[in-house]
Amino acid sequence: MKKYTHVIIGFGKGGKTLAAALAAKGESVALIEKSADMYGGTCINVACIPSKYLEGKARFSMARGGSFFDKSIFYKEAVEEKRKLTAALRQKNYDKLIGSSADVLTGMASFIDANHINVSYSDGTSEQIEAEKFYINTGARPFIPDIPGLVESRFVYTSESLMDEEKLPRHLVILGGGYIGLEFASYYINFGAEVTVLQRGNGFLPREDEEAAKYVYDSLVERGVKIVGEAEIEKVEDLEDRAEVAYRSPEGRHVVIADAVLVAAGRRPNVEGLNVEAAGVELDRRGGIKADAYLRTTAPNIWVMGDAAGGQQFTYISLDDSRIVKSQVIGGAERSTENRGAVPYSIFLDPPFSRVGLTEKEAKDKGYHIKVAKLQAQAVPKAQVLEKTTGFMKAVVDADTGRILGAHLFCAESHEIINIIKLAIDADLPYNVFQDGIFTHPTMCEALNDLFGTLR
Ligand SMILES: Cc1cc2nc3c(=O)[nH]c(=O)nc-3n(C[C@H](O)[C@H](O)[C@H](O)COP(=O)(O)OP(=O)(O)OC[C@H]3O[C@@H](n4cnc5c(N)ncnc54)[C@H](O)[C@@H]3O)c2cc1C
Numbered sequence: 001m002k003k004y005t006h007v008i009i010g011f012g013k014g015g016k017t018l019a020a021a022l023a024a025k026g027e028s029v030a031l032i033e034k035s036a037d038m039y040g041g042t043c044i045n046v047a048c049i050p051s052k053y054l055e056g057k058a059r060f061s062m063a064r065g066g067s068f069f070d071k072s073i074f075y076k077e078a079v080e081e082k083r084k085l086t087a088a089l090r091q092k093n094y095d096k097l098i099g100s101s102a103d104v105l106t107g108m109a110s111f112i113d114a115n116h117i118n119v120s121y122s123d124g125t126s127e128q129i130e131a132e133k134f135y136i137n138t139g140a141r142p143f144i145p146d147i148p149g150l151v152e153s154r155f156v157y158t159s160e161s162l163m164d165e166e167k168l169p170r171h172l173v174i175l176g177g178g179y180i181g182l183e184f185a186s187y188y189i190n191f192g193a194e195v196t197v198l199q200r201g202n203g204f205l206p207r208e209d210e211e212a213a214k215y216v217y218d219s220l221v222e223r224g225v226k227i228v229g230e231a232e233i234e235k236v237e238d239l240e241d242r243a244e245v246a247y248r249s250p251e252g253r254h255v256v257i258a259d260a261v262l263v264a265a266g267r268r269p270n271v272e273g274l275n276v277e278a279a280g281v282e283l284d285r286r287g288g289i290k291a292d293a294y295l296r297t298t299a300p301n302i303w304v305m306g307d308a309a310g311g312q313q314f315t316y317i318s319l320d321d322s323r324i325v326k327s328q329v330i331g332g333a334e335r336s337t338e339n340r341g342a343v344p345y346s347i348f349l350d351p352p353f354s355r356v357g358l359t360e361k362e363a364k365d366k367g368y369h370i371k372v373a374k375l376q377a378q379a380v381p382k383a384q385v386l387e388k389t390t391g392f393m394k395a396v397v398d399a400d401t402g403r404i405l406g407a408h409l410f411c412a413e414s415h416e417i418i419n420i421i422k423l424a425i426d427a428d429l430p431y432n433v434f435q436d437g438i439f440t441h442p443t444m445c446e447a448l449n450d451l452f453g454t455l456r
């Protein structure tokens with residue numbers, strides 16, 4: 001039986017980073033990945049990188065114009081180029097880990113007990129592996145709601161399969177108005193498809209700042225995306241070359257015809273087949289692996305990182321999780337989910353929406369006495385240069401201390417700017433540092449002078 005000190009299950013961001021760090025320390029480490037098509041994990045193969053590559057291509061397609069036929073050819077080429085990019089990254093990730101002296105085993109891991117796993121290989125063989133410590137980094141998978149006809153339909157896709165479909169759909173119907181739903185709506189409308197988003201429940205981006213969500217909504221609608229709120233999808237039925245999606249909304253019962261239906265109803269921690277119970281690892285009530293602020297599971301020798309932990313699903317959270325675990329097993333500054341600082345995020349629309357910290361309402365509910373700064377994107381010279389004048393910037397400031405409590409940016413380059421505001425929040429800088437700070441020109445960042453300048 002092979003024996004290691006450390007075994008990492010899953011080639012995600014946290015897993016590969018930790019594996020390389022352990023190997024660099026001369027530790028005996030193996031990483032188990034169930035599929036050779038997933039070396040490097042979800043982000044580089046089927047999520048962030050390919051989707052953001054297509055996002056850029058979609059904007060280019062929009063600017064280029066042409067007939068639907070022209071756009072379809074461009075789309076097919078973009079999908080082919082995207083494949084080359086992900087294949088190159090996959091190889092690079094594999095080579096890097098092998099070069100680090102970690103073993104990579106390509107098989108499906110399943111716990112036997114807290115110190116043993118079984119690894120099943122694609123040729124039908126399997127082996128048992130023993131280790132002192134395990135790290136679960138198995139990611140998440142799409143949640144498919146129980147809607148009649150959804151699983152059976154030939155026209156239903158997940159984000160992964162849609163990004164591999166070479167035929168540009170004339171009409172894309174998206175089930176779910178969260179991150180994936182809205183990002184894909186934005187990409188595919190730019191590629192030239194007609195897009196309908198069917199969103200269950202009341203309210204659009206209900207967790208976001210209300211004013212910011214309204215800007216995002218108006219922009220998507222202005223760009224031609226049809227957004228249906230409070231939609232209950234009843235069934236999906238295949239016609240010869242398209243699908244019929246039946247749903248109910250407050251306006252009544254409707255049927256839409258779709259060339260493709262994207263299911264974007266959330267992603268659930270990937271624990272299926274892992275048999276964590278055998279190792280004494282418990283799940284939380286949402287199906288994620290239960291862990292404390294140090295990412296220790298309920299088994300003392302097993303940690304969890306990334307989407308499998310059931311928290312925020314971002315690549316940089318998985319990376320930060322690896323820092324938390326590393327600080328315990330290798331040493332270094334003590335890190336936990338409680339001292340990682342503010343977590344910013346971006347939804348890559350056109351323009352992108354980015355947020356860090358509290359919304360105006362959250363700040364008020366917490367009892368802060370606040371000041372609110374706002375700036376229209378069209379007032380920013382760089383926005384004029386880029387011809388991206390849609391949107392606005394908003395910041396929520398503690399009026400008593402001058403600390404920045406939150407920022408909500410719906411404008412060009414917001415995915416870059418938000419990281420500077422995160423840094424200021426973590427460093428406890430007062431907002432007037434932005435009022436008078438020097439920024440290069442012309443940039444979207446320099447708008448922070450004017451945004452916070454409105455508070456003078
Ligand atoms: C379309 C899309 C776009 C996204 N865009 C962004 C973005 O722009 N920015 C961002 O930060 N995040 C984005 N995300 C989220 C991000 O991709 C995830 O949060 C991140 O990839 C999770 O990484 P991870 O380390 O948890 O594991 P993953 O990268 O998911 O890796 C888990 C690995 O474990 C393997 N595995 C699973 N079970 C087993 C087993 N039993 N045995 C062996 N191997 C196993 C899987 O094959 C997989 O390779 C996006 C997600 C999607 C779907």
Ligand SMILES: NC(=O)c1ccc[n+]([C@@H]2O[C@H](COP(=O)([O-])OP(=O)(O)OC[C@H]3O[C@@H](n4cnc5c(N)ncnc54)[C@H](O)[C@@H]3O)[C@@H](O)[C@H]2O)c1
Pocket residue numbers: 145175176177178179180181183198199200201231232233264265266267312313314345346347348
């Ligand atoms: N830019 C980024 O960082 C980025 C991009 C894409 C995805 N992600 C990550 O991937 C995760 C998954 O994304 P997602 O969009 O699938 O999940 P999500 O949780 O963001 O959104 C899912 C949406 O689907 C809706 N929904 C659920 N069931 C439905 C049904 N039956 N009918 C209609 N609507 C339904 C929910 O109300 C919700 O609004 C996100 O949580 C995010 O962390 C990140």
